[in-house]
Amino acid sequence: DTSLAEVNSFSPSVPISPSSMINQYKFEDGPELRDLFITVDDPESHITAIETFITYRVVTKTTRGEFDSSEYEVRRRYQDFLWLKSKLEEAHPTLIIPPLPEKFIMKGMVERFSDEFIETRRKALHKFLNRIADHPTLTFNEDFKIFLTAQAWELSSHKKQGPGLLSRMGQTVRAVASSVRGAVKNRPEMFTEMNNYMETFSQKINLLDKIAHRIYKEERDYFNEMKEYGPIHTLWSASEEDIADSLKGIASCIDRCCKATEKRMAGLSEHLLPILHEYVLYSEILMGVLKRRDQIQGELDSKVDALANKKTEKDLFSEEIGKLEDKVERANNALKVDWDRWKQNMQWDMRSSFTNVAENNLRYYEE
Amino acid sequence: MEDCLAKKMEITVSEAEKRTGRNAMNIQETYTAYLIETRAVESQSEGQCAPVDSLWRRYSEFELLRNYLSVTYPHIVVPPLPEKRADFVWHKLSADNMDPDFVERRRIGLENFLLRVASHPVLCQDKIFYAFLTQEGGWKEMVNETGFQLKADSRLKALNATFRVKNPDKRFTELKHYSDELQSVISHLLRVRARVADRLYGVYKVHGNYGRVFSEWSAIEKEMGDGLQSAGHHMDVYAASIDDILEEEEHYADQLKEYLFYAEALRAVCRKHELMQYDLEMAAQDLTSKKQQCEELATGTVRTFSLKGMTSKLFGQETPEQREAKIKVLEEQIQEGEEQLKSKNLEGRDFVKSAWADIKRFKEQKNHDLKEALISYAVMQISMCKKGIQVWTNAKECFSKM
Numbered sequence: 001d002t003s004l005a006e007v008n009s010f011s012p013s014v015p016i017s018p019s020s021m022i023n024q025y026k027f028e029d030g031p032e033l034r035d036l037f038i039t040v041d042d043p044e045s046h047i048t049a050i051e052t053f054i055t056y057r058v059v060t061k062t063t064r065g066e067f068d069s070s071e072y073e074v075r076r077r078y079q080d081f082l083w084l085k086s087k088l089e090e091a092h093p094t095l096i097i098p099p100l101p102e103k104f105i106m107k108g109m110v111e112r113f114s115d116e117f118i119e120t121r122r123k124a125l126h127k128f129l130n131r132i133a134d135h136p137t138l139t140f141n142e143d144f145k146i147f148l149t150a151q152a153w154e155l156s157s158h159k160k161q162g163p164g165l166l167s168r169m170g171q172t173v174r175a176v177a178s179s180v181r182g183a184v185k186n187r188p189e190m191f192t193e194m195n196n197y198m199e200t201f202s203q204k205i206n207l208l209d210k211i212a213h214r215i216y217k218e219e220r221d222y223f224n225e226m227k228e229y230g231p232i233h234t235l236w237s238a239s240e241e242d243i244a245d246s247l248k249g250i251a252s253c254i255d256r257c258c259k260a261t262e263k264r265m266a267g268l269s270e271h272l273l274p275i276l277h278e279y280v281l282y283s284e285i286l287m288g289v290l291k292r293r294d295q296i297q298g299e300l301d302s303k304v305d306a307l308a309n310k311k312t313e314k315d316l317f318s319e320e321i322g323k324l325e326d327k328v329e330r331a332n333n334a335l336k337v338d339w340d341r342w343k344q345n346m347q348w349d350m351r352s353s354f355t356n357v358a359e360n361n362l363r364y365y366e367e
Numbered sequence: 368m369e370d371c372l373a374k375k376m377e378i379t380v381s382e383a384e385k386r387t388g389r390n391a392m393n394i395q396e397t398y399t400a401y402l403i404e405t406r407a408v409e410s411q412s413e414g415q416c417a418p419v420d421s422l423w424r425r426y427s428e429f430e431l432l433r434n435y436l437s438v439t440y441p442h443i444v445v446p447p448l449p450e451k452r453a454d455f456v457w458h459k460l461s462a463d464n465m466d467p468d469f470v471e472r473r474r475i476g477l478e479n480f481l482l483r484v485a486s487h488p489v490l491c492q493d494k495i496f497y498a499f500l501t502q503e504g505g506w507k508e509m510v511n512e513t514g515f516q517l518k519a520d521s522r523l524k525a526l527n528a529t530f531r532v533k534n535p536d537k538r539f540t541e542l543k544h545y546s547d548e549l550q551s552v553i554s555h556l557l558r559v560r561a562r563v564a565d566r567l568y569g570v571y572k573v574h575g576n577y578g579r580v581f582s583e584w585s586a587i588e589k590e591m592g593d594g595l596q597s598a599g600h601h602m603d604v605y606a607a608s609i610d611d612i613l614e615e616e617e618h619y620a621d622q623l624k625e626y627l628f629y630a631e632a633l634r635a636v637c638r639k640h641e642l643m644q645y646d647l648e649m650a651a652q653d654l655t656s657k658k659q660q661c662e663e664l665a666t667g668t669v670r671t672f673s674l675k676g677m678t679s680k681l682f683g684q685e686t687p688e689q690r691e692a693k694i695k696v697l698e699e700q701i702q703e704g705e706e707q708l709k710s711k712n713l714e715g716r717d718f719v720k721s722a723w724a725d726i727k728r729f730k731e732q733k734n735h736d737l738k739e740a741l742i743s744y745a746v747m748q749i750s751m752c753k754k755g756i757q758v759w760t761n762a763k764e765c766f767s768k769m
Contacts, residue, residue: 197587204584211576218573222566229559236552239545242734246741253745347591351769354598358763365755 036133037061038148040126043118044075053077056122058129060148072149078103080147081125083159087143088132093292094335095138096342098131099281100124123274136341137334186301187294188332194339195290202283209276216268223261230254260367267360275353279346286342289335296331300324372491373482377406378500380478383470384423399470400425401477405500422503426451429477431510432499436490437632438515441639442722443490444729446483447628449476455557455620468614472621479625489725525638528645535644536719542726543637550630553623560620564613575606594769601762608758612751619747622740626733633729636722643718647711654704661697664690 042057055075062070081100088097101124129148132138146158230251237247303321382402390396404421429448437445453469481500484490495513498506581599585592 200587201584204580204587207580208577208584211573211580214573214576215570218566218569222563222570225559225563225566229556229563232552232556232559236549236556239548239552240734243737243741246738250741250745253748347769350591351594351766354766354769355763358759358766361759362756362763365752365759 034133035063036139038126038129038133040122040129043122053079054118056125058148067145067149069149074149074151074155076147076155078121078125080155081128084143084147085128088138088141091141091143092137092334093296094289094331094338095135096282096286096289096335096338097138098128098135099278099285100128102281120274124278127274127278137338186297190336191290191293191332195287198283198286198290202280202287205276205279205283209273209280212268212272212276216265216273219261219265219268223258223265226254226258226261230258256367260364263367264360264364267356271356272353275349279349282342282346293331293335297328300328371486371488372497373485375408376485376500377404377408378478378481378485379404380474380481381421383474385465386425397465398425398427399465399473401474403481403500420501422501424499426473426477428499428507429480431507432496433480434519435495435510435513435515436484436493437635438519439493439495439513440489442636442718443487443725444629444632444636445490446480446487447625447632448480449473449621450624450628455554455561455624468617472617475618476621476625488728520639520642525642528642529638532641532645533648535641538723539637539640539719543634546630546633546637549633550627553627553630557620557623557627560616564616568609568613571606571609573606574602578603578606591769594765594767598762598765598769601758601765605755605758605762608754612747612754615747616744619740619744622736626737629729629733633726636726640718640722643711643715647708647715650704650708650711654701654708657697657701657704661694661701664694664697 037060039059040056041059043054044057046053046055055077058072058074058076060072062072085097085100088095101121132141132144138144146155150158233247233251233254237244237251240247300321303324307318307321380401381404384400384402385397386400387395387397400423402421402423404419406419407417426448433445433448436443449472453466484496490496495506495510498509502509578599578601581595581602585595585599588595
């Protein structure tokens with residue numbers, strides 16, 4: 001498909017610079033196979049007559065040939081990320097597209113533009129792009145490249161291309177309709193297992209997310225009480241002579257415990273909580289992916305059923321059916337490969353997050 | 368100290384039992400009775416143990432004993448009883464007096480009280496105390512017969528004295544301030560400690576949920592399953608460990624509470640001093656005014672305005688005989704007054720001397736006990752951290768095998 005970005009972008013075109021040559025050298029030698037580095041930072045507020053929104057700076061460094069330059073810097077807003085996600089889902093319906101942070105958070109006091117909210121979102125957006133970059137298929141997606149490299153006006157005009165909203169909606173309706181019948185009964189065993197797994201996994205990961213948040217809250221409450229505890233001992237030491245030193249000693253120990261608690265809490269909120277949350281979103285995504293696979297199969301099945309009833313237009317149908325069979329086969333394979341990859345990643349992520357929690361706790365107790 | 372009862376006799380409060388009976392108003396009630404066991408300390412090298420005597424007492428009898436001791440020895444800082452009702456509770460502990468944990472802690476507190484009294488050089492020699500330990504029947508009557516209740520100072524009298532005394536011994540004033548500060552700081556500390564304990568309990572217990580969920584999750588995982596399952600087990604161990612930790616901390620809290628109540632005993636001694644001092648000041652003032660009256664009658668001059676002076680002016684002077692009689696009465700009173708003043712002064716000085724000696728003893732005891740309590744608290748914290756390290760080291764290993 002045509003894409004505007006293949007024509008020179010307006011960012012200063014830099015021939016392969018010495019630094020990127022060094023990078024290239026490093027990548028080929030080292031165990032790192034990465035050739036695409038993305039960071040998301042520097043949130044900035046923009047106020048217009050109609051709305052206020054935040055943009056984030058997206059910096060890309062790459063050695064890939066298909067990129068005109070080795071370094072790009074663009075500004076993107078949340079809407080742009082949403083666009084990218086939906087394009088990826090369209091292009092690869094049975095691949096596992098990483099989750100985006102939610103539009104807004106329902107519970108509690110989090111204001112749309114509070115610093116805490118923006119920072120959490122920024123980290124999640126950073127994760128999102130890097131997960132795509134690490135994905136063997138998605139990383140070469142054209143829309144992804146455009147997202148990383150195009151200037152604002154280029155991106156807008158590119159977005160307007162492609163099938164309109166109404167036709168896309170039509171597709172979805174037809175797909176849903178066709179999936180209702182038959183897809184489940186013809187589903188290969190493997191995908192039924194996946195479905196069952198995801199149901200349980202989704203339940204458990206949601207529980208873990210809640211538990212981790214609860215622990216964070218309890219630790220914070222504990223910290224707040226401890227802050228008051230130390231100074232009382234200091235106050236007491238003022239009335240005493242003999243035991244004043246012991247009391248002051250205890251007061252300073254309690255204060256050190258407070259600091260250690262703060263560190264422990266920070267560890268939780270930086271590592272475990274975001275990962276658990278990401279996998280909560282992932283579980284929703286995976287259920288969606290499995291449904292889409294069912295839909296694709298459903299299309300095939302309904303056509304096969306139709307063929308069984310209308311033997312006359314056999315030739316026409318069999319070509320279509322052939323195409324659909326291919327489609328289903330491709331979809332299934334793509335999903336299977338991606339599923340295995342996802343599970344590996346999940347395992348790795350869980351292992352490292354919980355090990356990190358254990359290490360934080362060890363450090364806390366040692367201090 | 369060698370003559371202390373504590374050295375001659377082993378005293379324990381070994382059991383607590385629920386009883387029902389009729390109280391003074393003939394109403395059925397449930398109460399707890401405590402078994403006091405005593406045994407004479409004989410040379411144990413012979414391998415023989417002296418027989419154990421025992422009797423049952425309830426909390427109200429302990430209270431009666433303590434009231435008797437406070438009134439009879441006002442210059443002594445009398446050891447306090449454990450609290451009547453559970454205070455400074457955090458959510459896991461119940462405030463119920465019948466709760467077995469509370470009863471157990473009270474049993475220990477009562478034993479501690481008896482040992483404190485038995486090791487006090489003065490108090491241990493008291494016969495009522497000895498009878499409390501050894502004589503089951505008729506003890507109450509014995510106490511009441513001493514008539515100590517009559518000697519007790521009314522609260523109102525004491526309050527009045529506190530406000531109006533002019534020259535109390537500075538040391539007692541300082542001591543009173545100290546005991547106020549001590550009481551305020553310890554109760555604040557206990558309150559915050561209870562809240563901290565509550566929060567800590569929450570942190571540990573929520574980790575227990577990990578155990579359950581990990582175990583359920585491990586059922587659907589192949590490679591991660593074992594690691595998850597065993598990690599979950601360690602989370603359960605972690606969550607359960609807080610119960611013992613906090614129970615130990617309750618003992619620490621009880622040690623602090625004892626000194627919280629000791630502050631009240633200190634204040635009682637100060638109040639007694641203020642009362643005696645006020646009494647003395649009133650007696651001196653009374654004596655001075657009587658001497659003045661005498662002088663006025665004798666010389667016929669009225670130096671100060673008085674109702675008597677006015678009425679005599681209005682209704683005429685008294686006869687010389689009347690005046691003589693009055694002077695005589697006054698002179699008698701003055702002599703009585705002077706003797707009283709002398710003995711009150713002596714009493715006051717004796718009180719200050721003996722009270723201050725006991726206060727010194729108390730201060731040493733307090734410093735020693737509190738230091739030990741603080742050290743044992745630190746040791747408890749270290750042991751809690753060691754347990755934490757152990758659990759999380761194990762958990763880390765399990766996680767890394769996932």
